[in-house]
Amino acid sequence: MRTAYSVETVRAAERELMARLPEGALMQRAAAGLAAACADLLGRVYGCRVVLLVGSGDNGGDALYAGARLARxxxxxxxxxxxxxxxxADGLAALRRAGGTTVLVGAAEELILRSDLVVDGIVGIGGSGGLRPEAAALAAVVARSRAAVVAVDLPSGVEADSGEVRGTAVRADLTVTFGTHKPGLLVDPAREYAGSVRLVDIGLDLPAEAELEALQDADVARLLPAPGAESDKYRRGVVGIAAGSARYPGAAVLAVAGALRGGAGAVRYAGPAGDEVLARFPETLVSDGGPRKAGRVQAWVVGPGVGDDADAVAEVLEADVPVLVDADGLRLADRDAVRGRTAPTLMTPHAGEAAALLGVRREEVEAARLAAVRELAASYRATVLLKGATTLVAAPEVGSVAVRVNATGTPWLATAGSGDVLSGLAGSLLASGLDGRDAGSVAAYLHGLAGRFAAEGAPTVAHAVADELGAAWRGVFPSGFRGR
Known part of the structure; x- marks a missing residue:
């Protein structure tokens, strides 16, 4: 599992470590890792032209010491x-001893445009509020150059804790970060400025609970439900799907498709698209009497394509089982009804739906996704999965439980019905016993992988994503795995 820690946590760990080390040793560790990463990116160091953009803090010191190593x-x-x-001062002296030179900002443009590598050491993890004009002008020159760009700890102009980008920022090909990932390296919009990320271990002793965490294959494999010898379809969990309408029957079909591949033993469908669901998935248990008469379930999914059927949404929210609310259900759900639920609730909005729930503009959510998902989770007392290029999953215990972040997807997943498949998948995982945070983050991980498999670099459609969920599920296990 990858973890990310706040600036405050990182600073505290650095102070504790520096108190035990000789003066300057920690910076030398960072600079050695940075120089090695730069050399790997260049392939051949001798004769290459390297420009360091050096600010006033330790971030600039890291760049200077790394530059001295490259000069040698x-x-x-x-x-x-x-x-x-x-x-x-010491970093500057080291660079000069190694034969490096210094210039002022006014003479930088030609150097940057002729360089092979630019090392961004303008602002460190404590930077906020965007770049000052002089630094922003340099970032614009870097963007016009053909040089490879390496950011020191994180790209200058992005905010480490929030992932926000306020104005111009350096866009890196590689970010070399020290000790741990920072939230801004994992969360959009900052993540897209970081390029590839290389973590250099400098010996920090960090707390067990991080601010952000990203699941990897082994974590997902550990969480996925697996039937035992005594399992039957009911012990494995039954998920109910209240979705679709006369206008949007496809939403029901796609949600059921995701649910059938999500680990639960059976899927009950309650809604007006029963004929369409049975035509595609005859194994579905269909009811035409509404959610209350659908039979016993261990979790509900409500909302995809329900149109204005507020009664179905209200009935599901009254159920004393975990509930996933998506799409039209988010618009129709009463906030107090959600807050008052005793069983877990998982909400799965995209940025536009999240903006409507928060009463802000979509652009505000997209600019501050981490803050938005935390605010929604706290406001609704629910786990919230905020869809996007990076999916965020925040539990209602904001501040005490790490936000999960997932980036397994592909831009081709931005297609009609893809979210319906995700809802069914996550709902099935809820029914099989995962809590809201695990169900949401595991579903996002598998959904993203399935999207990649379905697309293979070309446009895809939602039902093809659903068809690849089995391959995604199998793919997270080690080679040769035969089940548990």
Missing amino acids: RGAGVAAVLLAPERTH
């Missing part, structure tokens, strides 16, 4: 000093 290997290294009077 034969690179031509020039440091652009944005704050000459506050440049890290």
Whole structure:
């Protein structure tokens, strides 16, 4: 599992470690890792032209020491000093001893445009509020260059804790981060500025509970439900689907498709699209009497394509089992009814739906996704899965439980009905016994992988994503796995 920690947590761990190490040793560890990453990216160091963009803090010091290492290997290294009077003195001396040169900002443009590599050490993890004009101008020059760009700890102009980008920011090909990931490296919109991320271990002792965490194959494999020898379809869990309408019968079909591949033993469908569901999935248990008369379930999914059927949404919210609310259900659900539920609730909005629930503009949610998902989870006392290029899953215990982040998807997943498949999948995982946070994050992970498999670099459709869920499920297990 990848974890990310806040600036405050990282700073505290750094102080504790520096108190036990010789002066400057921690920066040397970081600089060594940074220089190695730069050398790997270049392939050949000797004769390459390297430009360091050096701010006033330790971030600039890391860049200077790394530049000195590259200069000793034969690179031509020039440091652009944005704050000459506050440049890290020892790092600057090391660069000069190694044969590196320094220039002021006014002479930087030509150097950058002729360089092979630019190292962004303008602002460290404590930066906020966007780049100052002089730094923003340099970032614009870097964007015009053909140089490879390596960011030190995180790209300058992005905010470490929130993932927000306020104005111009450096867009890196590679970010070399120290000790741990920072939230901004995993969360959009900042994530798209980071490029590939390389983590350098510098020996930080960090708390067990992180601010953010990202599941990996082994974590998902551990969480996925597996039937035992004594299992039957009811012991494995039954998920109810209240979805679809005369206008949107396909939403019901797609939600059922996701649910059937989600680990529960059976799927009950309650809604007006029963004929369409049975035609595609004859194994579905169909009821035409509404959610209350559908029979016993261990979890409900409500909302995809229900149109204005507020009664179905209200009936499901009254059930004393876990409930996933999506799409039209988010619009129709009474906030107090959601807050008052004693059984778990999982809400799965996209940015536009989240904005409507919060009473803000969509752009505000997209600019501050981490803050938005936390606010929604706290406001509704529910687990919230915020869809997007990176999916965020926040539990109602905001501040005490890490937000999960998932980036397994592909832009081709932005297609009609894809979210309906995700809802059915997550609802089935709820019915099989996973809690809301695990069900949402595991579903997002598998859904993203299935989207990649279905697309293979070309447009795909929602039912093809559902068809690939089995392959995604099998793919998270080690080679040769034969079941538990």
